[in-house]
Each structure stands twice: as C-alpha cells, then as structure tokens.
Amino acid sequence: MEKQLLLGDEAIALGAIHAGLSGVYAYPGTPSTEITEFIQTHPEARERGIRSRWCTNEKTAMEAALGMSYAGKRALVCMKHVGMNVCADAFVNSAITGVNGGLVVLAADDPSMHSSQNEQDSRFYGKFALVPILEPSNQQECYDMMQEAFALSERLKEPVLLRIVTRLAHSRAAVVTGEKRQQNAFSPSTDQWVLLPGIARQKYAALLEKQGAMEEEAEKSAFNRMEQGGNGRLGILACGIAYNYVKEAIGKEGHILKVSHYPLPQAQIQQLAHENEAILIVEDGQPVVEQDVKAMLGTGYKVLGRLTGHLPRTGELTPDNVAAALGKKCSTVYGKAQNVAVRPPQLCQGCGHRDVYGALRQIIEEMPDARVFGDIGCYTLGALPPFKALSSCVDMGASITMAKGAADAGLRPAIAVIGDSTFTHSGMTGLLDAINDNSPITVIISDNLTTGMTGGQDSAGLNKYEAICLGLGMDPAHLHVVTPLPKNIPAIAELIRQEIAYEGVSVIIPRRECIQTAARHAREKAKAQKAQ
Amino acid sequence: MKKDIILCGVGGQGILSIATIIGEAATKAGIHLKQAEVHGMSQRGGDVQSNLRLSTETIYSDLIALGSCDLIISMEPMEALRYLPYLSKDGVIVTSNKPLVNIPNYPEEKKLFEELAALPHVVQLDIEQVAKEAGNARGANVVLLGKAARYLEIVTPEQLREAVATIFARKGEAVVEANLKAFDAANEG
Structure with a gap:
C-alpha cells in the first residue's frame, strides 16, 4: 500500500496497470489524454510490456482492444466522449460478441464543453449497448474501480463502460494503491465471434439474458451505497462526482443514495422513494437517470432534477448549483468585477x-x-x-x-x-x-x-x-x-x-x-x- | 482548518508549478488536498485557473464554492479580479501587478488597479522585477508563491520552502538554489 497524489486520469491508468492490463488503445482527446500518457511513461507498464502506442482513431483503438480481449488478455480503450461516436459500431457490437479477456472502455465526458463541441452523456451508450457502467466519484474510486471493472468484465464476459467527467479527470487527490494482479495468459477464444444474422441473434439473446446478472451485480455493488438521514421530505440520488457536491452542501444531514454502478440499483431506489416524499436526482451530464427514475416510479411520484429546473438543464454541476437545489443559500460577498475581459485561447505566436x-x-x-x-x-x-x-x-x-x-x-x-x-x-x-x-x-x-x-x-x-x-x-x-x-x-x-x-x-x-x-x-x- | 485557494493567470505563466509545490508541502504535512486543473485548449494564451483545496478534514468537492475562497494567488492582475465572486469576506488576493495584454479589449489599467485597490485585502508585487533582482528571471511564479506564503497558514512558509527544494531537486542543485532565492526574495515569513 502506497499513497500517491494523482489526477483522476492517472488513478485510472495506475489502477489499470495494477489490474493486470496488457494493452491500452486510445486516440488523444481532452479530458482523457493523460490516462494513456501515464501508462506510456510508467516504469511498471514498461516492465510488464503493456502495449500503449497511440492509435489512429477511436474505432481502430476499440477494435484492437477487442482483438486483445479475444486473445485472452485485458485491454483498455480510452477516449473523450465524442470518441464514443467514432467507435460506436465496434463498441455496441462488442457487447454482442462478448469478451474473453477483460475489456474496459473509458469515456471521459466534458459537461460545460470546456474543450469539446457538445456535452453528450456516455451513459446513454452504455445503456444502448446493454453493458454495465461504472462512474467513480473520486480519485480513489477511479483507482479501485479499474480492478473491479476488469473483474466484472471477466465475470460477465462483457465489456464494461467506465464513465468520468472533466472535473474528475483533471483533479488531483491522494490515492492509496492496492494489490497488483498478474496479467492474463495468452488464451484465444474458441468461440465464434462471427456476427452473421443467425449467430448474432443467438448472441443478442444471450446478452439480454445477462441483464439480470448485471442488475444483481449493481444491486450488491460496494460502489452503490445508502446513507440514512434527512427528515423524509427529500431523498437524494447522487451519481458519480455529484455525490461530492451533495456532501459538500449538506454533510451528514441527508438521506443519500450514492450510485456509481449501473444498471440502476432498482431495489435501493424503490426504498429511497418509499422513505421520502420526493427524490432529487443529482447527476453530471444529461438527465439520464432522472428519466429512468421518473419512468420507474410513475407519474404520481415527485422526481426533481435537471428536467424540472431544480438543477440547470445544461452545463456541469458545481458546489453552487447543487447547494441551491438542496435549498442552501450561496453566500457571495463580491459581485463580478467591472474590469475583466474575456481572454480566449489563441494560436501561439510563431505557430x-x-x-x-x-x-x-x-x-x-x-x-x-x-x-x-x-x-x-x-x-x-x-x-x-x-x-x-x-x-x-x-x-x-x-x-x-x-x-x-x-x-x-x-x-x-x-x-x-x-x-x-x-x-x-x-x-x-x-x-x-x-x-x-x-x-x-x-x-x-x-x-x-x-x-x-x-x-x-x-x-x-x-x-x-x-x-x-x-x-x-x-x-x-x-x-x-x-x-x-x-x-x-x-x-x-x-x-x-x-x-x-x-x-x-x-x-x-x-x-x-x-x-x-x-x-x-x-x-x-x-x-x-x-x-x- | 481549511484553505480554499484559487491559483490563476494566463496559459504558460506557471501556475501549475505553484500548485505542485503547495501540493507537495501539504502532502508531506499530512493535510488532505484536492486540486482541480485546467488542461487542453485553454492553455494557449487564454485564462487558466486551478482550484486548490487544503483541509485537515475530508474534502468532498473538487471545486471551490462561490464566496468561500480564502486566497487568490494570481500571476496577472486582471485574472485576479476574474475570480472575485469566489472570494470570501476575509479572503486575500496576492497578485502580480504587471498586466499581460494579449487581447485587444484589455481594460483600462488605471481603472483595473483602482478596482483592485478598493478591495480590503490585496497584496500586489512586481514579481518579474523581484525575480530578475534575485537572479532568476524565470522564477516569477516562485516569487509569487514566496509572497503568498504567509497567507496559506495551513502550511508554513518553511514547509513551502522545503517543497520548493524537493520539487526542483530533479533539475539539479543550481535550479534549486535559484528557486529558493526567488522564494526568499518575497517571503515575509
């Protein structure tokens, strides 16, 4: 056990190395770039012979990773959210073929578009492809979840989507490292991964059959956790990094369901609903969970969030907008300064x-x-x-x-x-x-x-x-x-x-x-x- | 005890090095830390900032809430003002007083400095001049850290000084000496 100060991206990279990774495949894209860079320069990755060279695009990356998984080894694919669009064909179909060695797909979303052209939410892709999604709330979970993501992928024989957001990717905190797993031995699949209609229909049916096991995994996951509290008026469902802003605002006061492992833990959500008059959904990105919980609980139950205006419809969560949604007043002392101009990025002199x-x-x-x-x-x-x-x-x-x-x-x-x-x-x-x-x-x-x-x-x-x-x-x-x-x-x-x-x-x-x-x-x- | 700090400036001015040094000092002292950085496109001549949170208790949010920042450390005077809504009532601004004008609509400097001076706790310094006098023209960011050292409180100036030496150690003894000189030139203990 060792304590290190790591970016969320770096914690993911180190977690992957320690989880017995054999290859990382990626095209650079903010805020995901540092994951691959960390692996490229890490001495342990070199010792273990982890393949880490940049790929031409996210689709070639995804396919090569699937090939490594076919051969029995653990592979990681990293990209920014819009990279998911580029590799979507391979990603969605990798859920149909299933995997052999553990396969983790890392999507770094960029709510507020700090360095992107949209703020699409990669959790939609996970749902669409019918695979489990993990969403860490802090740097320690980034590290810990890589171990779990590969193990889960190998238990279910399916790819696992790991979703982070810019603020976690590019924020540093202390991370305690854990056990180091061996890499998988070379053992190519003997199954046919041929998605001809006849075979694809069978494989799709098998994927649907696994949904129950995926839900069970999420229901008992250590990353989903109920924290009792509050007065029965408002339950809070906090996804991934949103949990931090909720805790920052209300400390130990609230009745909080922390969700970091999907499919949604339905029994726990039902319990939260049963014990409160309404639920506030706090999630960074698009109102993915809010829509699902609304559908789950029916029109008679009050579900609050981005769609109801309790949180802004667009842009990233902040300690301020989450505190406001929880009824806490923000206490600004100074207004905006008068003498400040926008300073956009620009091409370097001499470029x-x-x-x-x-x-x-x-x-x-x-x-x-x-x-x-x-x-x-x-x-x-x-x-x-x-x-x-x-x-x-x-x-x-x-x-x-x-x-x-x-x-x-x-x-x-x-x-x-x-x-x-x-x-x-x-x-x-x-x-x-x-x-x-x-x-x-x-x-x-x-x-x-x-x-x-x-x-x-x-x-x-x-x-x-x-x-x-x-x-x-x-x-x-x-x-x-x-x-x-x-x-x-x-x-x-x-x-x-x-x-x-x-x-x-x-x-x-x-x-x-x-x-x-x-x-x-x-x-x-x-x-x-x-x-x- | 907690200290919420915003480090800011213009891409390329070295604010992340300041964050790294404070981070090293805090980690060594066993203090909890979260530090959100800006990477990517905004590095290129645009405004950059880093939210640095230090506390003896568990820290949840990676971002600092409005009205709660204890200390703004800025490599550029207009950039210091950009984060004013985050400053707490007793919050301190430690800033360079040399405008970096790379936009056509940079505010009138007289008005800018009047607005800064009207705030209750502002410390200004010509960090480039002090760095030059200390024989380390490239160490303006370390000069600024030296000036801000006494306001951090959660780590001592002496702990920060040690962290400067640790962080620059891999670049050789001469670089360590030059940066300690830059730090000492502005540190008021």
Whole structure:
C-alpha cells in the first residue's frame, strides 16, 4: 500500500496497470489524454510490456482492444466522449460478441464543453449497448474501480463502460494503491465471434439474458451505497462526482443514495422513494437517470432534477448549483468585477497555422463567396479574430466532406482546412470520395508533425502525407508542400488562388513543426547531449 | 482548518508549478488536498485557473464554492479580479501587478488597479522585477508563491520552502538554489 497524489486520469491508468492490463488503445482527446500518457511513461507498464502506442482513431483503438480481449488478455480503450461516436459500431457490437479477456472502455465526458463541441452523456451508450457502467466519484474510486471493472468484465464476459467527467479527470487527490494482479495468459477464444444474422441473434439473446446478472451485480455493488438521514421530505440520488457536491452542501444531514454502478440499483431506489416524499436526482451530464427514475416510479411520484429546473438543464454541476437545489443559500460577498475581459485561447505566436490563415484571410477578402470548412484542432481557433476564417467545425474529418458536399451543390471556392492528425483520424476516406468524384475543392492539410491541441502526441501519418494522398489517387500536379512562415504568406496565397481555379481536387500541405513540440524536442536534445 | 485557494493567470505563466509545490508541502504535512486543473485548449494564451483545496478534514468537492475562497494567488492582475465572486469576506488576493495584454479589449489599467485597490485585502508585487533582482528571471511564479506564503497558514512558509527544494531537486542543485532565492526574495515569513 502506497499513497500517491494523482489526477483522476492517472488513478485510472495506475489502477489499470495494477489490474493486470496488457494493452491500452486510445486516440488523444481532452479530458482523457493523460490516462494513456501515464501508462506510456510508467516504469511498471514498461516492465510488464503493456502495449500503449497511440492509435489512429477511436474505432481502430476499440477494435484492437477487442482483438486483445479475444486473445485472452485485458485491454483498455480510452477516449473523450465524442470518441464514443467514432467507435460506436465496434463498441455496441462488442457487447454482442462478448469478451474473453477483460475489456474496459473509458469515456471521459466534458459537461460545460470546456474543450469539446457538445456535452453528450456516455451513459446513454452504455445503456444502448446493454453493458454495465461504472462512474467513480473520486480519485480513489477511479483507482479501485479499474480492478473491479476488469473483474466484472471477466465475470460477465462483457465489456464494461467506465464513465468520468472533466472535473474528475483533471483533479488531483491522494490515492492509496492496492494489490497488483498478474496479467492474463495468452488464451484465444474458441468461440465464434462471427456476427452473421443467425449467430448474432443467438448472441443478442444471450446478452439480454445477462441483464439480470448485471442488475444483481449493481444491486450488491460496494460502489452503490445508502446513507440514512434527512427528515423524509427529500431523498437524494447522487451519481458519480455529484455525490461530492451533495456532501459538500449538506454533510451528514441527508438521506443519500450514492450510485456509481449501473444498471440502476432498482431495489435501493424503490426504498429511497418509499422513505421520502420526493427524490432529487443529482447527476453530471444529461438527465439520464432522472428519466429512468421518473419512468420507474410513475407519474404520481415527485422526481426533481435537471428536467424540472431544480438543477440547470445544461452545463456541469458545481458546489453552487447543487447547494441551491438542496435549498442552501450561496453566500457571495463580491459581485463580478467591472474590469475583466474575456481572454480566449489563441494560436501561439510563431505557430505555422497562423501563416496558413494569413494567406487564407487574403483569399476570403478577395473572394467573398469563398467558404472555408474547418476541423478539430488548434487551428479551429482560426474561426476567432483576427482571422475569422472558418465557416464550420463539426466533427473529426468533416472539413473535407463538407467542402465536397457544398461544392457538389455549386459552392465555389470550397476550401477545407484540416490538421495532419485529424486527417489520418477521419479525413482520408473523405478525400477518397472527393477524388473519386473529381470534386472541385482545395484541401489544406496543415501539418505540424504532431497532435498539437492535446499536448503534442504522435501523429499517426507522420512523413506519409504525400504518399497517402497519391495512394488515394491524387493528381501529383495538384499536390503541393509549402513552408508556413510569415515571409511565405504571399506565395501560399498565390498557390491557393491557382488551385482554386482548378476544377478538381487540390491538396496543399503547409508543413512546419508545432513550436511547442519543437521547443520540447530541442530541450530533450540538449539534455541528451549534456548526459553524454 | 481549511484553505480554499484559487491559483490563476494566463496559459504558460506557471501556475501549475505553484500548485505542485503547495501540493507537495501539504502532502508531506499530512493535510488532505484536492486540486482541480485546467488542461487542453485553454492553455494557449487564454485564462487558466486551478482550484486548490487544503483541509485537515475530508474534502468532498473538487471545486471551490462561490464566496468561500480564502486566497487568490494570481500571476496577472486582471485574472485576479476574474475570480472575485469566489472570494470570501476575509479572503486575500496576492497578485502580480504587471498586466499581460494579449487581447485587444484589455481594460483600462488605471481603472483595473483602482478596482483592485478598493478591495480590503490585496497584496500586489512586481514579481518579474523581484525575480530578475534575485537572479532568476524565470522564477516569477516562485516569487509569487514566496509572497503568498504567509497567507496559506495551513502550511508554513518553511514547509513551502522545503517543497520548493524537493520539487526542483530533479533539475539539479543550481535550479534549486535559484528557486529558493526567488522564494526568499518575497517571503515575509
């Protein structure tokens, strides 16, 4: 037993290592990135030979993890919530195939959209796929639940979804570590994981049959706990991290059912309802449990929460909005300061994306009909002043395909801006569509040799971008590589003008290393030289 | 005893290092701690903050409630004001007095400093100047920690000083010395 100060993400990573993990599969995404990074650099992970290299996207990650599970070993897949959309096909079907070695899928949700384009709640995916969900309330549970998640997965022979939120992922607290389990031996499944309709029907029926066992596990789970108290007026059902805000507000006063293991423990909820006049559902994210409990208890029973306005419909929970829902007054002394301005994030001074937008800005001013379709990455900041260059940013890879669709409808010029890592994540297939259709679009792959926004992780297609484009069928005459520097802005703008005039697919690759990773590489080099 | 602290500034100013040092001191002293950080996009020249909660009792919430923050430690004067609704009645602000202007609509500096000065418990310091004078131009964040040391109360300035040495130990003796100098230059015990 050892005590360490860990982020929620790090506690999950260490818990997984100690639970006998053999491989982590992930694409970087805030707030989940630190889990994989921790495993990549942890000496025990190296000793145990845990596979930890970044994947191209969440779908390849999910499938590879399922393959490792097929072979009998424990695998972890990590992603931010929207990654669940990318891997949904594999995730949902992994519940139908079932698993061999323990398989845990970690989804880090981002209520309040601190670094995301929506605040979807991954618990819907768990329900949808009919698998158990664990939702830790603190850093210690993050660690402890990894052990339980793998054990549960192997008992039920099903994947387990572990859901956290930004505030837990990125908050640090002391964690006491426990027993270390051995990794599983190599023992491939002898069962057929072939989801042909005939087999899939049987497997789906088997999954439905397991629901009873899943409910039983949740009902007796140590992570679901009733705390007696209160005066019988209001019972509180607190999910995951919400428990902390409830305890912060009312201490030992309330009648609280802490829920961290799903499917919902129905008997305990019935008891809470029976002993109170109403129930307040406190959950971070969307009103998933509130809807279920409402349905469970019927229209005659008062269920309060986000849908009834007792808590805000959107945004993350805070100690303040939870206290207010519990009838506690917040005691602000000072109002908002007068002399404070919004300070949005911005592209670093010296960043190559700046020079790309410098050139694009000229094009937009010359051609007011031009539209630039953006994508997910640091370069999304090109939507903000001073560049104000982007018309859209929707999901990973959508720049190329949206430009293509708009061009199909007659939009000229249609320009796409996508980063190198986002291009390999989900842009390549869209480019193939455009090439096959000879769509008149100009694609800018702004290549900074890394996955910049999440802190400089490996980019899957490093040094392969020209080869990928040519392999997809790009005409070499319309494939260009340029160096984004302030002095080159006029030449880049001229090249864009020239390619816009071409009625087919053009790809321009402005390539210069991210200044953050360049500085880090320089420091590492200096350190290595010093050590010699 | 509890201390709720908001550390704030602009991405890249080193507030997480301050949090790490306080965290080390608190952990060594056996004090409960929770520290919520901001990672991701907001690092890039935008506002950043960290909620640091220290207590002799169990801490539940990772976030500090409005009106209950005991101490705001800020690397930038406007950023100190951003978290004003969190400050408690007797709460203290310890802040750099050098604006970092990277937005076009930065408030008028005279008005900004008037608003700061009108608050009851504000300590301002030119941390960059003090860091330079101490021979460690990159140690402005440690200077700020030195200035704030006497207001933490739940850990002593001496415990913080030890934590500075522990945290920088892996970077070599020269770096430890430079940072202790920066800390001492502003620490008033």
